[in-house]
Amino acid sequence: MKKRLLSIITALALCLSLCPIGAFAADGSDPTTPLPKEKIAEITGVDFTLSYKADMGHKIYSAEPVDVQQENLIFKTAEGDFAAPTDEEIHVDIDKKWYVGRNPGSSASSVSAPKDVGSYTLRVTVTVTAPDPDPTPDTSSTLESRLASGKHEAELVFDIKQKEVAPTLRTGIKKPYDGTSAYEPEGDSPFDLQASGICPNDYDLVSFIGTFSFDSSKVGARTLLGMNINITGDAKGNYTLKSGSAEVPAEITKASAPVSSASPTLTVRNRRAHIYRYALEELLPALPSGQEYGTITPAIQIVEVFANAFFSGSNKPQDEGKINIDITKNELTLEISEANHDGRNRVAKIILLIESENFNDFSLTLQVYSDDKTGITITGLEPVSPPYDGTPLLGYAGMPQYSQTEGTAGTEMPKYEASELDHSYEGIHGTDYGPTEEPPTEPGDYTVTLSIPEADGDFTGSWTSQFTITKAIVTVTAMERKIKVDDPVPDLSRPVLDVDYTVTGLAEGDELKFPPTMKYATVADSISDGEFEILIDGAMVPDMDHYNPAIKYVSGKLIVTSLSDKDENPFSDVSEYAWYVTAVKYVYNEGLMKGTTNTLFSPTSNITRGMMVTILYRMEGEPKVWSTNPFTDVDEDEYYYDAIRWANSEHIVQGYGNGRFGPNDALTREQLAIIFYNYSRYNAVNVNKAASLDRFVDAKYTSPAGYRALQWACAEKLIQGTGSTTLSPNAKALRAQVAVILMRYRTNVAPPPAKPEETPPEV
Incomplete structure (x- = not known):
């Protein structure tokens, strides 16, 4: 059967719809009825345009290409809208189609159907072929004269809109106690992408970021709060947030048992009957700043008295010695009648089981020594966790105070300044350092021990704590600039250190890897008195081993004023931008x-x-x-x-x-x-x-x-x-x-x- 190229004219519009086949046309007619072959014979003209229903020009992002197929074609006629013909002798073909992005910077065309959010123009070439319904020659109205060319181009504009998602935190999140309510995700993301509404194809292309904290720092069932949530990743532009916050039930668990670099030492005096009392908190391993044990329940596990020691008391752990030990929540008591020795000797070992509110149970071993020296407790010091500054850092502050165990009052106390005590530093928690008397410089976790000098013939005692040298936070501040009316406005295109901006937090000799960029928030002028905000960002720290990569920026301002004579600077060697x-x-x-x-x-x-x-x-x-x-x-x-x-x-x-x-x-x-x-x-x-x-x-x-x-x-x-x-x-x-x-x-x-x-x- 003879086939002809069918040209659809402006009176008969071919409608390419992005909607499903069963959708209704804009005028309410049902476009599911196929276009009959008889209608094709009535077509006249040489051109056509595409149109589509007003509510079908927008698609929500689904991570799948938004394509146009033959079954989406709708023939729009004066008698109504029709679906693509189903007659086997009529062929409707989309020969070519290409998509042109209408967003800024997206003008390139592609034959691939788009899937990302944006506005697009579809350009399509359609060919319709059908048999001649009237093969009898008619010189006045032949099918050829009515059809002209069978290939026609048309355009359709449509949008792909962002998908709205609600960031959802995954359940079962836990963190061990660290004394803070902060939460820093490690490893897996704390977000449930599926529950949040992220398309499965985008699980590797998009993620959420934010700040997190628990509603309390205490051990137990808690609520994890997510705040300042944003979307990041290659596909972030395809989504919009329903909310910038989220929360989920979570838990703060007990932390691992604290580690002490050495067993605490209790010193009793040779040949002295005495009751020694020790504050339990002074014997426990020192905790990082901000952490605490909570409620403590101690118990005595093992008491071992060595054969070379002689104690007198109410209990007899071994025949070789006698010692009476009592322990409460806050205090350990040793009742000793006598330890007959000269010099320093290890005479007993005590192992305590420590149950606490915030840490897993652990054993605390106490070594008991007898000595000709008086045991001293050092207080008055506290750990300090300073930021890195390129210099050795002590890790403590305060003035040492000295006290003895009960019963020896009247003995003159040591008078050492902190700098006169023996110092020992050692790295912990993976920090490789020491032991050495030299204070550390590099960021890491450390213990510091201050001891009565070994050469002291009368006293013995020490104080130990943990501290952290944190990565330094660099602050870049736009300097306040002052000019008079009609003076030139300072050029910020090439900022100069200590003229346009200052930097704090850098160790001596270190410089920013990249200097900041600066600009005025609005166009600045010196026509009259006024102030203009100066924005600053874009710098980079020297390295990330010593410095927090997140630089703190402080904006400045340009002040334009009519200065009085009193405000004038008469000195040519004092810059208007000098700190003094x-x-x-x-x-x-x-x-x-x-x-x-x-x-x-x-x-x-x-x-x-x-x-x-x-x-x-x-x-x-x-x-x-x-x-x-x-x-x-x-x-x-x-x-x-x-x-x-x-x-x-x-x-x-x-x-x-x-x-x-x-x-x-x-x-x-x-x-x-x-x-x-x-x-x-x-x-x-x-x-x-x-x-x-x-x-x-x-x-x-x-x-x-x-x-x-x-x-x-x-x-x-x-x-x-x-x-x-x-x-x-x-x-x-x-x-x-x-x-x-x-x-x-x-x-x-x-x-x-x-x-x-x-x-x-x-x-």
């Missing part, structure tokens, strides 16, 4: 410090002893001085003559003790602290505050007066360390540092009295 510029302006405008010339402040130059005393003298209004000059090197023609006499007479400064003051000697940081300490006492300012200096390894190199003054200065935040473990008391004080300290002192510690308001004259 505000302090320099303050001391200059307050008349506390002058420049070394009219245009130079010399911020990095040392300040002399004479200069410092003169500054304080000015702060006091240069009072009249009646005292004589006790110093041979203080000339009456020098600018500091009256100032030094005044400060000496008020016990603010002293000389070197040999008739010399050293007015032109560079002032040290320790001397600076002493001067401010004495000056505060002179002004009746409270100097009772005292910060611990134990974390500073060089604090021991100060004089007693300097140590106390530095404790006060650090507590008032006048002076800070030059590093996390260094104070540099003997380093020279710089003029910029003194300017900052003066401003802090006048604004925070001892503000000057307010000037009385002027009373207008009576009229």
Whole structure:
């Protein structure tokens, strides 16, 4: 049978639908009835366009290609909509089809049906062939003249929409007790992708991220909360979140039994009848900061008295000795009549079973020694888990305090400073280090033990704890910039360290692997007074062994202002972006410090002893001085003559003790602290505050007066360390540092009295 190419015209539209075959057309007619062969003979014209029902132009993402097949064709005629013909002699073919993405950057065409979210244009070539229903020649109206070409192109626009998913946490999540409510997933994701609604084909292409915490840090049944949840992965753009949070029943289990690097040692005194009492918490293995045992239930498992020991008491564990042991929740008691020995000897072993609220049961072995020395308990120290800073870190803070077991009161206690005790460090939890007396530098978990020096002939005792050196967190801060109206706006395209931004948290000598990028949040100008936020990000830490890769960013601002003469900076060597510029302006405008010339402040130059005393003298209004000059090197023609006499007479400064003051000697940081300490006492300012200096390894190199003054200065935040473990008391004080300290002192510690308001004259 003769076949013809069928051209469908604008009056008869072929409709390609993305809907299932049984769907109804837009006008309500049923498009399931096939197009009859007789209708084809009535077609006239040479062109057609595609259309589709308004509610069928959108598909929800399913991870499957959205394709158009022959069975999706609908013939739209004046008499209604029809499905594709079913007559075996009529053939409808989609010869070619290709899809063009309409999203930005997705203009490339493809013959593959799309599956990802987006807007698409389908371009299709359709061929319809059918027999001639009227083979009789008709010169006025032949089928050929009505059909023209049998191949026709058309377009259909459709969207694939994001699938909405609800992040769902999987059940059965547990974590061992660690003293915190935080939860860091390890290994498998905490999310149930199937329950969340993720398409199975995307399980390897998409995941959820978020922050997690339990509703409590205690052991037991808990609720795990997921917050700030987002989608990540190659297929994340195909989904949208129904919620950014989730929760699920979970559990905090008991942690593994704590590990101690050595058995605790109990020391009893040779040839002394005595009842020894030990706080149980002092005998248990030290826990990381923030962890606790909870309720403890101890029990005695084994008591072994060695043959070379003789004890007297109510119990007889062995014929060789007698010992009476009692234990409660908080205290272990040893009642001993006598241990006849010379020197140090191991005389007993006690094994306790420790049941606790937060840890699995474990055995605690106590070694009992008799010694000619008195056993001492060291308290007053606490573990400190500092961040990495490239220097050795002590891992503790505080001042050691010493006590004996009950019954030996009256014996003078040791007086060792923490730095004078023997130190021992060892890595734990997989950290390979020591044992050594040198404090560690690298991130990891450690134990630190401070012991009475072995050479001490009277006392023995130690303190042990665990600490962690954490990876350092780097903070990158956009600096505050100040310009005057009509000044050029600072260019942030190539940020400069300490001009455009600052970095804290890096060890000395380390630099960012990549510098940050900076930009103004809005277009900045200097037309008038105003402020513009400065955004900063994009930096990278030097390495991830020592630094947390998540950098903390702090935005800054550009301030445009009409500055008064008082706010002007007269010194060409003090940058408007220097960390001390505000302090320099303050001391200059307050008349506390002058420049070394009219245009130079010399911020990095040392300040002399004479200069410092003169500054304080000015702060006091240069009072009249009646005292004589006790110093041979203080000339009456020098600018500091009256100032030094005044400060000496008020016990603010002293000389070197040999008739010399050293007015032109560079002032040290320790001397600076002493001067401010004495000056505060002179002004009746409270100097009772005292910060611990134990974390500073060089604090021991100060004089007693300097140590106390530095404790006060650090507590008032006048002076800070030059590093996390260094104070540099003997380093020279710089003029910029003194300017900052003066401003802090006048604004925070001892503000000057307010000037009385002027009373207008009576009229």
